[in-house]
Amino acid sequence: MAFDYDLFVIGGGSGGVRAARIAASEGGAKVGLAEESRMGGTCVIRGCVPKKLMVFASGYRQTIADAGSYGWDASVGAFDWGRFTGRLHTELDRLEQIYRENLLKAGVEIHDCRATVADPHTVVLADGKTVTAKHILIAVGGHPVFPDDRSRALGISSNDIFHLEERPARLMIIGGGYIACEFAGIFTGLGTEVTQLYRGAQILRGFDEEARGLIAEGMRDHGVDLHLGTTIVEMEERPTGIYVKASNGHECTVDKVLFATGRDPNTKGLGLEEAGVQLGRRGEVIVDAYSQSNIPSIYAVGDVTDRIALTPVAIREGHAFADTVFGGNKRAMDHDLVASAVFTQPEYGSVGMTEEEARETHRIEVYCTSFRPMRTAFIGRPDRVLFKLVVDQESRKVLGCHIVADGAGELIQVAAVAIKMGATKEDFDRTVAVHPTISEELVTMRTPIRTA
Ligand code: NDP
Numbered sequence: 001m002a003f004d005y006d007l008f009v010i011g012g013g014s015g016g017v018r019a020a021r022i023a024a025s026e027g028g029a030k031v032g033l034a035e036e037s038r039m040g041g042t043c044v045i046r047g048c049v050p051k052k053l054m055v056f057a058s059g060y061r062q063t064i065a066d067a068g069s070y071g072w073d074a075s076v077g078a079f080d081w082g083r084f085t086g087r088l089h090t091e092l093d094r095l096e097q098i099y100r101e102n103l104l105k106a107g108v109e110i111h112d113c114r115a116t117v118a119d120p121h122t123v124v125l126a127d128g129k130t131v132t133a134k135h136i137l138i139a140v141g142g143h144p145v146f147p148d149d150r151s152r153a154l155g156i157s158s159n160d161i162f163h164l165e166e167r168p169a170r171l172m173i174i175g176g177g178y179i180a181c182e183f184a185g186i187f188t189g190l191g192t193e194v195t196q197l198y199r200g201a202q203i204l205r206g207f208d209e210e211a212r213g214l215i216a217e218g219m220r221d222h223g224v225d226l227h228l229g230t231t232i233v234e235m236e237e238r239p240t241g242i243y244v245k246a247s248n249g250h251e252c253t254v255d256k257v258l259f260a261t262g263r264d265p266n267t268k269g270l271g272l273e274e275a276g277v278q279l280g281r282r283g284e285v286i287v288d289a290y291s292q293s294n295i296p297s298i299y300a301v302g303d304v305t306d307r308i309a310l311t312p313v314a315i316r317e318g319h320a321f322a323d324t325v326f327g328g329n330k331r332a333m334d335h336d337l338v339a340s341a342v343f344t345q346p347e348y349g350s351v352g353m354t355e356e357e358a359r360e361t362h363r364i365e366v367y368c369t370s371f372r373p374m375r376t377a378f379i380g381r382p383d384r385v386l387f388k389l390v391v392d393q394e395s396r397k398v399l400g401c402h403i404v405a406d407g408a409g410e411l412i413q414v415a416a417v418a419i420k421m422g423a424t425k426e427d428f429d430r431t432v433a434v435h436p437t438i439s440e441e442l443v444t445m446r447t448p449i450r451t452a
Contacts, residue, residue, distance in 0.1 A: 010134035013041020015302030015314030016139030028328025034115035058189025067381035168255035180260035185345035226235035339416035341409030349412025352400035365448035
């Protein structure tokens, strides 16, 4: 049977775009791609990229204050939200255009509309066309979820935060994950009064406990009013703003309430179940190591599969899919030892196991140091950094590395190469320190602080 396309990709985010480009340019496939919103997906349009630019913007207040302490005649003026967001959206337009041009250059046909699956080889486009494809790739990502109707009506999500007309003077953030903690730091840095409520005992569940504690402390020092073990009991709109009463008795009135309470896969109404595709409890597409669903012609990559919801992972999954199906090179994405960074203030970079995870399966040694770095100690700031290695007593391999410090995201990328190669603690030890840096501690920790 002749199909209109060898591959039809639904979703123009990180994973879908990479798969489409590789299948077309290296695999010689005829590829169509549909995107209902803007090309670039969550990462470029409403996630990593605008967030990171906001992290940069928010850091300048402290930098200018520090400059004063270092002897510069410098003072912090007002932050112009409109000036910043104007520039931000110009940059996002530019990046979206690059994504679009790269697809076109690779020969991919773009359909700027929603697409749904009609059967294992047929896609219906919202512009009225129906197309057939030998393979369909679902790369539709996810969306923020609100806990209930009241929070949806009165709150905003991370999708809305980049489109606010003005910077809220008072912001409440609900949640203790990546998004909640990153925006708590960003808005505090921009001069907003931030209150964060998290239902659990400590923020950033799933990450290393020692690191979580230090980050929470650092966020409080930075000015975030963080309430743990706390939920909303009352929330209503009043003339002065949104009134919130928390379960610990704390009451406040804020301009906006940001719900950063997790994300779900975008599979609703996509026609997947009707086409026989097996979905998981949260609506994720269930796939094998090659990103293939139970319907052999339908594959899925990225956040919609609810494996590791990170852009570089989606890109690698998309690439491995294209190599496997169109490049004659069957390979699975390696999900082991994926490093990541949380752009909190202080920043956190981690790779491999947490101490808590490693204890479950290995006999370990823990090397950890926490200290006041030279740059900020000099001007009397209380900031602390943390460097931690979790080592397998038997193989001597470093199972996990955790860094809380300025630039931790940059540092962990480099440490991840060594750890992915199987570096042992002794490999770290025989590497000579770079002095004076904070990261030299990674190669100078001599005595374990704990064994388990
Ligand atoms: P997370 O799953 O990380 O965090 C969700 C938070 O909301 C948790 O603290 C959770 O609490 C809390 N929560 C969930 N439901 C409720 C509820 N009903 N009431 C109150 N609190 C609730 O999701 P995010 O939205 O922060 O991020 C989604 C994903 O996006 C991340 O997992 C990550 O993979 C990716 N991401 C990566 C970034 C990076 O690499 N820097 C940045 C941003 C996002 P509990 O812990 O108790 O479940």
